[in-house]
Amino acid sequence: MNRREFLQVLAVAGAAGMTFPAREAEAAQQLRDLYALPRFGNVHLLHFTDCHAQLRPVHFREPDVNLGIGDYAGKPPHLVGAAMLRHYGIAPGSAQAYAFTCLDFAQAARRYGKVGGFAHLATLVKQLKAGRPGALLLDGGDTWQGSATALWTRGQDMVEAALALGVDVMTPHWEMTLGAERVKEIVEGDFKGKVSFLAQNIKTNDFGDPVFDAYVMREINGVPVAIIGQAFPYTPIANPRYLVPDWTFGIQEENLQQVIDEARAKGAAAVVLLSHNGMDVDLKLASRVRGLDAILGGHTHDGVPAPVQVKNPGGVTLVTNAGSNGKFLGVLDFDVQGKRVRDFRYRLLPVFSDALPADPAMEALIGKLRAPYEAKLGEVLAINRGLLYRRGNFNGTFDQLILDGLMQMQDAQIAFSPGFRWGTSLLPGEAITMEHLMDQTAITYPYTTVTPMSGETIKTILEDVADNLFNPDPYYQQGGDMVRVGGLQYAIEPNAPMGKRIRDMRLDGRPLEAGKTYKVAGWAPVAEEARQAGGRPVWDVMADWLRGQREVDARPLNVPRVLGMDGNPGMAA
Template identity: 55%
Template sequence: MAIRRRDFLRGSAIAAASLVLPRFARGTETASIYDIERFGNARILHLTDTHAQLNPVYFREPSVNIGIGEMAGRPPHLVGRAFLEHFGIRPDSAEAYAFSCVEFEKSAGRFGKLGGFAHLKTLIDRLRGDVGDKRAMLVDGGDLWQGTGLANIMQGRDMVEVANLLGIEAMTGHWEFTYGEQVLRENLEHFKGEFLAQNIFLTEEAAFNDAPAFDKATGRVFKPSTIKDIGGHRVAIIGQAFPYVPIAHPKRFTPDWTFGIREEELQRHVDALRGSDKVDAVILLSHNGMDVDLKLASRVTGIDVILGGHTHDAVPQPIAVKNPSGTTLVTNAGSNGKFLAVLDLALEKGKVSDVKYHLLPVYSELLKPDAAMAELIGKLRAPHVTDWSEKVATPDRLLYRRDNFVGPIDELICTALRTELDAEIALSPGFRWGITALSGQPMTMEDVLAETAITYPETYVQEMTGGQIKDVLEDICDNLFNADPYYQQGGDMVRAGGLSYACSPTNAIGSRISELKLPNGKALSANRRYKVAGWASVNDQQGAPVWDVVGKYLRSGRMFQERLGSGVTLKGVDGNSGVAG
């Protein structure tokens, strides 16, 4: 049955009416969703948090993403049907599949994978071409260099080559820093764009020792911003790197640098761009995370748009935030290459008079992969793919990561850690990257690496008292649910294996976690010592890399057989739109 994609995308009613739901098909007709009406005189294309996923992926959006306090019930803390209703998206549509978790497995078969850099290249070139190259700019919000086995083994260098071919003109960073300063600088020497970060400074010790910095007077390590002439107007792009790099990751990667949100330095810089440099628009390319950006937008004045990332929130429309001297629009553009944001600006002398924003899902089945990019990806992957093509398991259920507390991927990792390292309890970090694997489809070592590839993958086994375990859970839980977004770090809750507990997100630190129980139903004892396994420690560890531990476990064919007593009971968040019904 032939259905034109235009019908498919515009009127899902037609599709719904037929008995067999049709799949996407790349046809001769141009997909209408990528026909964007011309608007304004400058176009900024924004990618973020692609996590080095060179090829198209499945990625299920979260079914639990709780916001508390002022953050409750508003984007990005809307999931499932609440999200679709808020943005007026039909539940059975391709958009619903891209933006939400609603009927993910059913829709995955219909609409296929999203993202992929060869597909992105085609889409980006087209959207640049539509307005003329001099009226467009491509920026990346960071987490471009990390997330796959290939990026890890090449220390991000593969992504620099891809970024150059894609035409990324400015970027900021987060996981980029986990390769350490030397590798970062080597990579940036090859990067044709600019790496921007207004919020990274030399420590006083490093400044005293004459460590390299972009600006010795301020101690700024990187160029804070760039001004680009777009369509005859001056647009300033300021970089805002992830503020908590030395806290969320081992400090040894960035010993000379100090981060932070740096609101005041940012305000001074914005004022200088507006005052001395007389720019017409100020854009913040941010890796703060959306809640932090929303608060920042209410306090720092003079920013027109914050192009946000880090928290992987696919938010179709910007949120307008009022501040003492105007309004700032805040966006967040999803993850894993699933989306490309298109910001069209109507610029006048000294101001942005109007804005249109589209967050386009990158449906790989609707976009012809760019030949040159496909060739580059093939060339980069060739030396390694064979090693990683070994099938290690076939999952009997959907494997995904994103949810605030649990995800089958992490349940699997925890089970592998407990089994292989003979531990009672396992802890696994609440990362938000990592792809989704469909039930019944073979999983390779490359897929395992896409969930685990970091520069500090060493596993550990250590003894911890029940009290210490609770303290760790409380501490990390506060990173998610502190009522003040500036105290949040933007990851999800640490995953616990062999341990169940209840969580009251709206409580204060120290009183959120309760009812800690072992799989046998016994309460966790505050004073007893337990054998705990984990990985991704901020401290130096010596154990085998987690991907080897998980690979070994999967090859044994046990998969979920030993699934035991994990799970989180949520309290006090009934009716919260951040929990899918």
């Protein structure tokens, strides 16, 4: 499908009664123009990441808190709301403002519609590839996890969808939570000869042998291009070690430099890192290694409209991050002349599903993949009366719902819920179905726990997670947002030293006592002992609670008092 044919399809869809999300001719034309992206240069890379197994269009609210610390304060990706609009020159109230910020989310969502969906993404990929001969489609990982069907099929639904989408290269993170054997089964089976599954930083525990290929060389319009894979470095810490017991991860900066040098020595005129590090880690990495033209990044779910240009001993590296949930498609065009990149163009395109006709073949495949599960997915658990979302440094309304449900069902004083960044959003008035609940909880270690903890232990846990999120050195940030806390109030100073960020912890208005024991509910434990204890899956506990509620409002958020962050553009006013 070329550009003219694509616009004709949009015109036919409009004539047939398809309504564009803005309900205005001018806005509809803006969306058409958005996707009619002119070709530039001779090397073309398309990039999506962190779709978290969302095959259908979704709502996904961007964060209102995404704090940068130290050298990263007030810089991309740590800009939210109006600060982000000002930085990138995005008009308030526009479709782009809806895509990139949380501002007026419920109203904007009703105006502009849902985002993502593999059938709509497929249409966009085909249109862009038609105008960009030889373009490669890169998948930054977190693809086989995040939905009920991905969990129930052990990732098979997403494997088939990725193959149909035409993915050329992939690197992993949450894929590993399916277990090493399942990952190898897919890589050596479905993907063999079709998708290059890359990870220069995954080695065997015993002899340090590479588990997967470090990079692949592809020729695009006569230009040799190297794509290097960088899996999430902290997988055995952020996720259960027992799922990948024989593999090591890590950033492995020195090894990466060797791989870059090897690719250059073999004639690569352009070298790109397909990364699942998280953007702050990528920014530091880009300043320390030489020879990378770009890092196409993921993990932190940051939708960043323009790349950050990072200087290093070898020149300049572009650093990007392409959001999550199938909401964006990055388009990087290089002009390569004389065996080096002379110029580039980059756009991060929001995937507005109302403005992109569904690809018929992909739509049929999705229907087939979901058919055995539709009745179970569609069970209505309760009616939602508020805006439910997850993403944000400290809490989200859907997380608050989980916290409240856990405390009530487990008869606990305090609850912890992981600071996961994935999880779709629900508008006021929408039914909460089993599918929506699974969108928040679908993991391979869903066990609920009830643990007696001393006040001292609770503080230690909060301090550890805070350091993971707010350590000024990105290499010590292991991903995720702050653990969500129910029942307990506290204050946090992100700029304080390690071990001194958490203070003024209170339960029912009374100070938490270091030596006193409290009953704490939680879920998603990474220790193998918790798996063996076998607490009920969190979705079963929460489904029972929601059925009993029948109707829920967005609960008041239990968030900490944040100290020392006045004026930080990573916190919406």
